[in-house]
Structure formats: structure tokens, C-alpha cells
Amino acid sequence: MSTHPLSEIRAILFDVFGSVVDWRTSLITDLTAWSAARGWTADWAGLVDDWRGAYAPSMDRVRKGELPWTILDELHRSTLADLARKYGLPNLSDAELDHINRGWHRLQPWPDSVAGLARLKTRYIIGPLSNGNVALLVNMAKGAGLPWDVICSTELFAHYKPDPETYLGAAKLLGLAPQQVMLAAAHNNDLAAARACGLATAFFPRPSEYGPRQVRDYAADQAWDVVAADIGDLASRMGC
Amino acid sequence: MSTHPLSEIRAILFDVFGSVVDWRTSLITDLTAWSAARGWTADWAGLVDDWRGAYAPSMDRVRKGELPWTILDELHRSTLADLARKYGLPNLSDAELDHINRGWHRLQPWPDSVAGLARLKTRYIIGPLSNGNVALLVNMAKGAGLPWDVICSTELFAHYKPDPETYLGAAKLLGLAPQQVMLAAAHNNDLAAARACGLATAFFPRPSEYGPRQVRDYAADQAWDVVAADIGDLASRMGC
Numbered sequence: 001m002s003t004h005p006l007s008e009i010r011a012i013l014f015d016v017f018g019s020v021v022d023w024r025t026s027l028i029t030d031l032t033a034w035s036a037a038r039g040w041t042a043d044w045a046g047l048v049d050d051w052r053g054a055y056a057p058s059m060d061r062v063r064k065g066e067l068p069w070t071i072l073d074e075l076h077r078s079t080l081a082d083l084a085r086k087y088g089l090p091n092l093s094d095a096e097l098d099h100i101n102r103g104w105h106r107l108q109p110w111p112d113s114v115a116g117l118a119r120l121k122t123r124y125i126i127g128p129l130s131n132g133n134v135a136l137l138v139n140m141a142k143g144a145g146l147p148w149d150v151i152c153s154t155e156l157f158a159h160y161k162p163d164p165e166t167y168l169g170a171a172k173l174l175g176l177a178p179q180q181v182m183l184a185a186a187h188n189n190d191l192a193a194a195r196a197c198g199l200a201t202a203f204f205p206r207p208s209e210y211g212p213r214q215v216r217d218y219a220a221d222q223a224w225d226v227v228a229a230d231i232g233d234l235a236s237r238m239g240c
Numbered sequence: 241m242s243t244h245p246l247s248e249i250r251a252i253l254f255d256v257f258g259s260v261v262d263w264r265t266s267l268i269t270d271l272t273a274w275s276a277a278r279g280w281t282a283d284w285a286g287l288v289d290d291w292r293g294a295y296a297p298s299m300d301r302v303r304k305g306e307l308p309w310t311i312l313d314e315l316h317r318s319t320l321a322d323l324a325r326k327y328g329l330p331n332l333s334d335a336e337l338d339h340i341n342r343g344w345h346r347l348q349p350w351p352d353s354v355a356g357l358a359r360l361k362t363r364y365i366i367g368p369l370s371n372g373n374v375a376l377l378v379n380m381a382k383g384a385g386l387p388w389d390v391i392c393s394t395e396l397f398a399h400y401k402p403d404p405e406t407y408l409g410a411a412k413l414l415g416l417a418p419q420q421v422m423l424a425a426a427h428n429n430d431l432a433a434a435r436a437c438g439l440a441t442a443f444f445p446r447p448s449e450y451g452p453r454q455v456r457d458y459a460a461d462q463a464w465d466v467v468a469a470d471i472g473d474l475a476s477r478m479g480c
Contacts, residue, residue: 073415125378135415138365138390150378151390155413173395175313175375 004179004200004225006238011174012120012202013129013152015161015185016137018209020117020128020231021107021144024048030103047087049213054079059131059160069158071133077101104132105139110206114145116231119240127152129170129183131160150174162193171199184234188221195222202226202234244419244440244465246478251414252360252442253369253392255401255425256377258449260357260368260471261347261384264288270343287327289453294319299371299400309398311373317341344372345379350446354385356471359480367392369410369423371400390414402433411439424474428461435462442466442474 017023027048035042058075061067080101084092092100120126127150128137134153141148150173154160157169171181178198185191186206195201201224207214220227228234257263267288275282298315301307320341324332332340360366367390368377374393381388390413394400397409411421418438425431426446435441441464447454460467468474 125382133415134390134413138414142365142389148389149382149391150374156396173374174378175373 004182006200006225008180009124009182009200009238010176010180011125011127011171012182012184012234012238013127013170014117014231015183015187015190016128016130016132016140017107018206019184019186019204020113020146021109021140022206022209023052023104023107024209024211026107027051027103030106031100034099042089043087045211047083049211050083050086051076051079052210054083063160063163071155072131073101073104073133073136076104102139105136106143107140109144109146110230112230112232114147116233116235118147119232119235120238121147121149123240124238125149125174127170129161129166130154161190164193164197167194167197167199171197182225184226184231187217191224192222195224200225202228202237204228204230204234244422246440246465248420249364249422249440249478250416250420251365251367251411252422252424252474252478253367253410254357254471255423255427255430256368256370256372256380257347258446259424259426259444260353260386261349261380262446262449263292263344263347264449264451266347267291267343270346271340274339282329283327285451287323289451290323290326291316291319292450294323303400303403311395312371313341313344313373313376316344342379345376346383347380349384349386350470352470352472354387356473356475358387359472359475360478361387361389363480364478365389365414367410369401369406370394401430404433404437407434407437407439411437422465424466424471427457431464432462435464440465442468442477444468444470444474 014020028044031044058079062070080097084090084097117126127148129152130137131154133155134151137151137153152170154166157165159165168178171178179200182200182202183191183194184202186204186209191201191203203220203224205218207218226234226237228237254260268284271284298319302310320337324330324337357366367388369392370377371394373395374391377391377393392410394406397405399405408418411418419440422440422442423431423434424442426444426449431441431443443460443464445458447458466474466477468477
């Protein structure tokens with residue numbers, strides 16, 4: 001049941017990894033081409049899937065206080081060092097590992113993302129609300145052509161989603177009440193946390209985000225304020 | 241003497257009030273039209289000049305710890321309440337005072353700003369580095385068409401310029417070394433503080449910023465890394 005009159009919405013913030021950009025295809029394509037140009041191959045699909053698999057546990061270490069606040073670039077870099085050994089790439093230089101790590105800055109959008117965001121930008125403040133750090137999100141936006149009005153990284157709050165500090169902090173930074181802000185995402189758990197903080201919610205599915213490992217988020221599992229087919233459809237439903 | 245190879249620059253951050261937007265003309269024009277539509281007049285030029293005159297002292301109260309961290313919207317609003325009495329406007333409602341206060345969100349750019357920024361955006365990360373709070377800067381960018389890649393408000397650091405935490409904090413957020421970041425401003429004192437933190441610097445004059453009260457910043461008072469005529473000329477000098 002919708003609790004939000006959509007006419008109150010002033011800002012639409014997006015989950016990014018998987019929702020706006022196709023991290024899996026982007027990374028596998030980018031790194032396969034990069035190593036091929038150097039004359040070698042690796043199981044990039046396996047490495048990338050394991051890398052993403054380490055994402056939530058690494059943030060949980062910060063959330064539980066086992067690590068001090070650590071930006072996502074550094075969590076990614078730490079995980080990558082382990083995976084390079086596992087995948088038989090022990091001889092990569094620090095510069096090469098840094099290049100691979102910055103693959104997360106080079107992610108490419110889903111086909112509907114840029115046009116849909118451009119339409120939404122005409123009526124709403126749009127931005128990411130992502131666990132990516134500010135530099136990652138800025139570089140990604142430059143490379144992918146994402147026309148954000150503001151970069152809301154959870155780095156600004158020194159908390160990772162789904163901690164409430166992130167959703168409430170974003171609304172406060174924008175000078176808006178929670179109900180004036182919508183979180184748009186392909187992940188039901190992110191939307192549930194945003195709703196618990198009073199934000200409006202919009203779901204659209206990305207059924208190929210995890211490739212063969214996808215096990216959930218094929219459909220809305222609550223009656224979110226908007227359920228759309230993709231970001232273009234979200235723009236239509238939001239009057240753009 | 242330039243200490244910065246300009247080829248290292250990755251991001252150009254701008255002072256905003258006076259450098260990118262013409263706060264004085266914008267506010268006087270906006271508020272004169274607004275009160276005229278309601279059938280009354282006021283000495284808006286006097287009020288606006290006094291309002292801006294209270295800007296640095298109000299931030300100094302935060303800097304000295306007399307006030308806890310307070311965003312610029314709130315400092316402006318507090319000063320405005322006093323000025324409304326001084327200028328014979330004691331009967332304004334809270335909603336009317338809020339509308340006047342949000343005049344700072346509605347500032348308009350100098351004629352060269354938008355086109356110059358669009359050129360710089362093709363090669364550099366561009367953003368404000370302003371004492372305006374995030375909401376103010378986001379709303380201003382939407383209204384004035386400023387094509388920022390990132391909103392670096394000093395609110396993110398809970399320090400006002402020229403505290404070093406602001407210049408160094410912006411570079412850190414962008415994942416850049418200070419020498420990879422340029423501050424561009426029409427104010428020599430802002431540039432001096434940025435240079436002391438290791439940032440590159442660019443000056444361009446805005447000789448009518450303060451109207452008849454202008455007493456300084458007609459020209460560069462140090463050998464900044466770039467001295468330009470305006471933001472369009474800065475774009476040319478930066479290879480855009």
C-alpha cells in the first residue's frame with residue numbers, strides 16, 4: 001500500500017551497482033579485454049562473481065566495528081588482493097591491481113539508464129545513493145554519462161546502506177523531509193530499509209544482474225510506491 | 241610563480257558566490273519583483289548588501305566555536321530576521337522570510353559561467369567548493385543550469401572556507417592529491433588559502449560583484465597558476 005503522495009517527491013536517489021550500471025558484464029568485458037591486450041587470460045567471470053560476493057561481508061566488518069570506516073575502493077582493493085592469489089594471478093603489480101580495482105569506476109549503464117535519468121532530471125533532483133565512495137561515483141558518472149545533480153555517497157555519512165544514517169542523511173543534506181525523497185532500486189532489501197526511514201520507494205527489476213548466480217529480486221516483494229519495468233518506465237510513471 | 245604543471249589537474253572546483261553567480265544583482269532583482277507583485281517596496285539593495293556584509297562575521301562565529309556547526313541557510317536566516325526589522329519589514333511571515341532566504345538558492349550565473357563550465361566539464365571534473373550548504377548548491381545548479389559533476393559543499397566537512405579542512409577534504413573526497421585539484425575563484429584570499437594547502441589556483445575578476453561597495457579583487461594579487469578574464473577564458477587556457 002502506497003503511503004506516499006508522489007506529488008510530494010522532490011528528489012529521486014538511485015541505488016547504483018546493479019540498478020543503474022551492469023557491474024557484472026562491465027567488469028568481465030573490461031578485464032577480459034585488458035588482459036587479452038597483454039597476452040594473457042584469466043577466469044574473470046569467476047573472479048568478478050567472487051569479488052561481488054565479498055562485498056556485503058566486507059561492509060559488515062565496518063558495520064560491526066571490526067574495521068574503522070573504510071571506503072569501498074579500499075574494501076574492494078583488499079578483497080582483490082586475496083582473489084588474485086586464488087585465481088592464479090600472483091604476479092600482478094600494484095599498478096595493475098589498482099587498474100583492475102578501478103574497474104568499478106568504469107562500469108557501464110544498463111541500456112535504459114542514461115535516457116531515463118535525463119528525463120527524470122527535468123522534474124526532480126537526481127543522484128546516486130550508493131555505497132560506492134565519492135570518487136568512484138564521480139568517475140563512473142563521467143565515464144557512463146550519468147547526469148546526476150548531486151553525488152550522495154554513503155561515504156558522506158561514514159555508514160553503509162542499509163544503515164538508517166544513509167537514507168536519513170541524504171534527505172537532510174538535500175534539505176528535504178524523508179517523504180520528499182524516493183529511493184529507486186532493483187533490490188527489495190534496500191527499498192525496505194529506505195521505507196523504514198520514511199522515504200518513498202520505486203522498484204524496477206534487473207533480472208540478469210548476477211548472471212547465472214541471480215536468485216532474487218526478479219520482482220517486487222512489497223507494494224512499493226512505484227513498480228516499474230526499468231528507469232525509462234519509472235520516468236513515465238513519475239510524469240516525465 | 242606557478243608551482244603546478246597544469247597537465248596534472250583532474251578537477252577544477254569553483255568558488256560560487258560572486259565567482260560563478262552574481263548574487264547581488266540576482267537577489268535585488270528577485271526580491272524587488274517579488275515585493276512589487278505584492279504591492280510594496282523596500283530598500284532591497286541596502287538589505288542585500290548588509291546581508292552579504294554579515295556573511296563572514298556569521299561564519300566566524302562558527303569558526304571560533306561561538307556557534308556549533310550551522311549550515312549557511314540557517315546563518316542567512318538568522319541574519320535576515322535582524323535585517324527585516326532594520327529595513328522596516330517587521331510584519332513578514334515565517335513563510336515570507338523563508339522565501340526571501342531561499343533567494344540564495346535562486347541566484348543566476350554571470351553571462352560566461354554556464355558555457356565556460358560546460359567546456360571545462362568535457363576534460364575535468366567540475367564542482368563548486370562553496371560555503372553554501374548542499375541543498376542550496378543543488379537547488380542553485382538546477383535553477384541556473386550549472387552542469388556540476390559533484391557538489392563539494394563545505395557542509396560536508398563541517399568547516400567553512402578558508403579553513404584548510406575544506407580544500408584538503410575536497411581533494412580527499414575526489415581521491416586526488418591536492419596538486420591534482422584547482423580552485424578557481426574571483427577572490428584572492430580564497431586562492432591564497434587553497435594554495436597554502438597545495439591546490440592549483442585560477443583567478444578571474446568579477447569587478448561588479450559588490451556593486452558600489454567593491455573595494456578589492458579587481459586583479460590577481462599573486463602569480464596564480466592561471467589568471468583569466470572569465471570562466472570562458474579559463475576554459476581556453478585549460479585546453480578546452
